[in-house]
Amino acid sequence: MFKNIVFQSPTIYFGIDTVKQLGQEAKKLGAGRVFLITGPQVKKAGVLEKAMSYLQTESIEVEAHIQERDTPEPATDRVEEAAAIAKKGNFDVIIGLGGGSILDVAKMVSALMTNPGRTEDYFGREKVPKRGKPTIIVPTTSGTGAEVTKHAVFLDRTNNVKKVVASSSLLPNVAIVDPVMTLTCSPSVTASAGIDAYIHAAEAFLSKNANAITDTLALESISIITRWLGPAFADGQDMEARYQMSLGSLMAGMVLNNSGTSLVHAMAYPVGGEYHTPHGVTLSALLVACFEYIAVVKTEKMARLAKSMGEQVDSLAPREIVETLLDAIHHLIKSVDLP
Template sequence: MFKSIVFQTPTIYFGIDTIKAIGQEAKKLGAGRVFLITGPQVKKAGVLEKALSYLQAESIEVEVNIQERDTPEPATDRVEEAAAIAKKGNFDVIIGLGGGSILDVAKMVSALMTNPGKTEDYFGREKVPRRGKPTIIVPTTSGTGAEVTKHAVFLDRTNNVKKVVASGSLLPNVAIVDPMMTLTCPPPVTASAGIDAYIHAAEAFLSKNANAITDTLALESISIITRWLGPAFADGQDMEARYQMSLGSLMAGIVLNNSGTSLVHAMAYPVGGEYHTPHGVTLSALLVACFDYIAVVKAEKMALLAQAMGEPIDSLASREIVDRLLKAIRHMIKSVDLPASLNDLGIKRETTNVHQWAVEAHKEQRLLSRSPRILSVEDIEKIYEKAFV
């Protein structure tokens, strides 16, 4: 069968000290004035100062917007506040410097500068009609892949649920992935972001939308993350580990943008929305139960995942391969102090409305349409139940 492929990425700079390109790239995008969105920890770590020096070397005027957050995902009201400042300042280029939430805010602020309304008007798929102001996205964690995706995730405070804006109009113009920017990332964030990247690659590998290009990137990403997440977690100053995790995360983000995630992410939204648990942490608690459910229809790809994780599978039956893969995933999760079940996450079954979670997760057809296995509300409810074990 001949398959057509549309493959989308920003211009990508990857490697040590690629942050030096930020000023020149801003100039190329027409920057006289830049609105730089970041977080307090990035400023405290000295990362912001470095980025500013390269922008100022190009005589670019910069206004810095520090995003203070009270939830793991940015709330829509914070996005609107930043967008109002950006509109008033009439900036030429928007730069996001930080973790995934900061980068999502930057992408959405850019879109709101050229499109009417509020963030909530664009929840869903391909609802942003016009490209925003040019964006340069610089991650300081290795995990979300936000620098190379068209997605942005927010907390809808009104309904206490996580919502996604997914539109080609949000795809950044330039991504600068400099491993040096991740050296000060603390261990819990390193772990959470790293598992997020693993799941991006693995879920997209199993997606109905997977293709030869994304499959190749996904397997390499999984191999890299399996090998280097532990060392990066154990020693944040391990430059080799940081370099490899930056590369693995970048690959996973590209795969995510071009093949998409499905079941694990859909099921994480109601949990994260209710308990305000960090995204990667929530995903890790659901991953094993979700992949166990999918395995029956993806035996061949499950075997490839196991091999990418370095598991010997010769002469094993399909179910034995799946069991070995799930054991390897559970070991990786536990080795970086993350939860491998909802119980591990501290959520008690007796105080949880699992059926309502399943109803909410089933509404995420943007994601579930890519699942290799068709899912009813009842199916999702059973997976949640299994995720408590």
């Protein structure tokens, strides 16, 4: 059967010390003044200062906005605050430096600089009519894949639910994925973000929108994360583990952006919105039960998932394959102290 494929992605720079290209890439996008959105932990770790130096080397004026938040996902009112500052400053380029929540804020702030209204006006699919200001996204965790997606997730305080803005207009111009930026991640963030990446790849692989390109990336991502999440969790300074997890997370983000997710994420949004639990923790608690349900119609793909996790399933009956996969997933989750 023939299947037409559209694959969306920003320009990606991946590897050790690629963050040093931040100033050059901003310059290419016409940056004279940059609005850099980050979080307090990134500033505390010294990562913000390093990033700003690469911009200032190119004679780019930088204003850093430290985004405070009181919920796991950024609330829409926090986005409006940042957007108001950005509009007043009339910046040329928006940079997001941090974990997934920070990166989502940066993408939405960019969109609000060229589109009217508020974040709530754009919940749903393809409702942002115009691209925002040019964006460069630099993740400091290995998990959300926000640097290569058109999605941004926010807490709607009015209804106490998590909602998504999903629009091609939010896709960043440039993603800089430097494993060095993740060395300051705590074990808990490493675990939560890492499981999030695993689920992005696995759900996208099982999605009805999957294709040959996303399947190939998804299976390689799952193999990498299965092998390297434990070492990254055990020793945050293990550069090989950080490198591999950054790569696995990047691949997972790419397949998420092009194939989407399914039941696990659909269940996680109302649960996370109600109880304000970290996204990765919510996902891990739901994963095995949801996959057991999905397995009824996805047995062949479940077998390929199991193989990508290193399991030998060729001689097993369909139900045994599913049980082997679920056991492997359960072991991965428990190996990093998640529920």
